[in-house]
Amino acid sequence: MLILSFLLQAAPIVVTAPQPGAPQPPATMAYEPAAMLIATFDADGDARVTRAELEDGLAASFAAIDTARAETLGYIDFADWAERFLGDRNALPSPFEIDRDGDNRVSLRELQARFSEYFTRYDRDRDGMLTRAELLTIRARVFGDDGPPNDLKKRKPPRR
Ligand SMILES: [Ca+2]
Numbered sequence: 477m478l479i480l481s482f483l484l485q486a487a488p489i490v491v492t493a494p495q496p497g498a499p500q501p502p503a504t505m506a507y508e509p510a511a512m513l514i515a516t517f518d519a520d521g522d523a524r525v526t527r528a529e530l531e532d533g534l535a536a537s538f539a540a541i542d543t544a545r546a547e548t549l550g551y552i553d554f555a556d557w558a559e560r561f562l563g564d565r566n567a568l569p570s571p572f573e574i575d576r577d578g579d580n581r582v583s584l585r586e587l588q589a590r591f592s593e594y595f596t597r598y599d600r601d602r603d604g605m606l607t608r609a610e611l612l613t614i615r616a617r618v619f620g621d622d623g624p625p626n627d628l629k630k631r632k633p634p635r636r
């Protein structure tokens with residue numbers, strides 16, 4: 477579980493400049509589960525998400541799981557929420573980081589507060605809207621993704 481949680485965390489974005497004369501390595505592009513969910517909250521179809529759309533979307537998703545209208549979700553119910561809306565019960569954010577008051581329940585306000593932090597982090601140009609580009613995580617392909625590069629495998633001693 478710990479390992480899985482670790483793997484689901486955002487990888488640091490590392491963009492290295494290509495060596496002179498070397499081909500540009502293909503980049504890995506991915507949406508973190510939280511970013512994917514935020515993208516779905518675009519209500520007016522302009523492919524941008526405002527804070528109001530984020531709060532409304534979270535409220536609707538919360539209500540879909542809080543069918544008893546208890547106003548808070550226990551951790552099991554929260555895992556149901558995560559599975560449905562983030563795609564996996566262990567996807568981040570975890571209930572431990574959302575449950576600020578430590579009552580072992582997640583309130584809508586706590587959920588919105590945590591996602592407000594995501595919003596601030598993703599909103600690189602600070603214009604109060606998240607574009608798909610801002611939600612995208614891009615990292616350079618790292619050595620080991622699909623084995624060593626060909627020039628390392630086939631390297632021969634130089635002939636004279
Ligand atoms: Ca709580």
Ligand SMILES: [Ca+2]
Nearest residue numbers: 599603605606
């Ligand atoms: Ca923005």
